[in-house]
Amino acid sequence: MIMSSVKIECVLPENCRCGESPVWEEASNSLLFVDIPAKKVCRWDSLSKGVQQVTVDAPVSSVALRQSGGYVATIGTKFCALNWEDQSVAVLATVDKDKKNNRFNDGKVDPAGRYFAGTMAEETAPAVLERHQGSLYSLFPDHHVEKYFDQVDISNGLDWSLDHKIFYYIDSLSYSVDAFDYDLQTGKISNRRSVYKLEKEEQIPDGMCIDAEGKLWVACYNGGRVIRLDPETGKRLQTVKLPVDKTTSCCFGGKDYSEMYVTCARDGMDAEKLLQQPQAGGIFKITGLGVKGIPPYPYAG
Numbered sequence: 001m002i003m004s005s006v007k008i009e010c011v012l013p014e015n016c017r018c019g020e021s022p023v024w025e026e027a028s029n030s031l032l033f034v035d036i037p038a039k040k041v042c043r044w045d046s047l048s049k050g051v052q053q054v055t056v057d058a059p060v061s062s063v064a065l066r067q068s069g070g071y072v073a074t075i076g077t078k079f080c081a082l083n084w085e086d087q088s089v090a091v092l093a094t095v096d097k098d099k100k101n102n103r104f105n106d107g108k109v110d111p112a113g114r115y116f117a118g119t120m121a122e123e124t125a126p127a128v129l130e131r132h133q134g135s136l137y138s139l140f141p142d143h144h145v146e147k148y149f150d151q152v153d154i155s156n157g158l159d160w161s162l163d164h165k166i167f168y169y170i171d172s173l174s175y176s177v178d179a180f181d182y183d184l185q186t187g188k189i190s191n192r193r194s195v196y197k198l199e200k201e202e203q204i205p206d207g208m209c210i211d212a213e214g215k216l217w218v219a220c221y222n223g224g225r226v227i228r229l230d231p232e233t234g235k236r237l238q239t240v241k242l243p244v245d246k247t248t249s250c251c252f253g254g255k256d257y258s259e260m261y262v263t264c265a266r267d268g269m270d271a272e273k274l275l276q277q278p279q280a281g282g283i284f285k286i287t288g289l290g291v292k293g294i295p296p297y298p299y300a301g
């Protein structure tokens, strides 16, 4: 049953140019996220409502927790460690060295502590870019990198099934949510298939997260919504519309991971659209979904 008590609130009118990679940090009751073109990693304290930010030297496309303290982030084409206290960045590995126009896009840590992230060509406008330039990688805890496949357009949302046997992945311009068999021991993926094809009004699939019932939540860029999918039946179970079109990603957080946080973008909107959607680029909190999420995994290296 879909509960009718769903409430949507803009908790931070931060005006991100392109907000992405929301991650809940339980230890600090905070939401981490990035603003990709602004080259910022941000941390919003849900209790004080204050925001701290670290500016880096290239577009930062994802951030994740690190077991040994601090964070990891994908900056330009580098996997990096980020020390929040002194704002220093240390490079752990570099990818796509032969592709000067590429940058990382979305990333997330797997249940064994590997940091997965894919690349794309830099956009000239939202979703306008040289195609097939991206690849999917993961950074293992010993800092070596494995490449899974290339020919990616816009590497985007990713997560793992609750039993860790399936890896879910979105290449945005395929308009599909895909699944692979996943071997948690080795980090290997196989047997790619589509579990959901987006409908026209859902627009472009972007960030994604799994809930505690094993269902997928996908943020729809230009679609102004998050959708809940059953990856087993391929059916859409729920649509939650937001007052902004360029919804980019979502994660669960808050008390017992019972709240959903959604990021979005302002870039690519004209003046008229920005007047209509003044909250574009803000951070949204959705409550009353009646389903919880799971904690994010920290990078183990």
Ligand SMILES: O=C(O)[C@H](O)[C@@H](O)[C@H](O)[C@H](O)CO
Pocket: 018, 020, 036, 105, 106, 123, 125, 126, 127, 128, 154, 156, 172, 204, 206, 207, 221, 248
């Ligand atoms: O947020 C991201 O993942 C990309 O970096 C964005 O640029 C959008 O996704 C893209 O423009 C639409 O697909």
Ligand SMILES: [Zn+2]
Pocket: 020, 105, 106, 156, 157, 206, 207, 248, 249
């Ligand atoms: Zn994205």
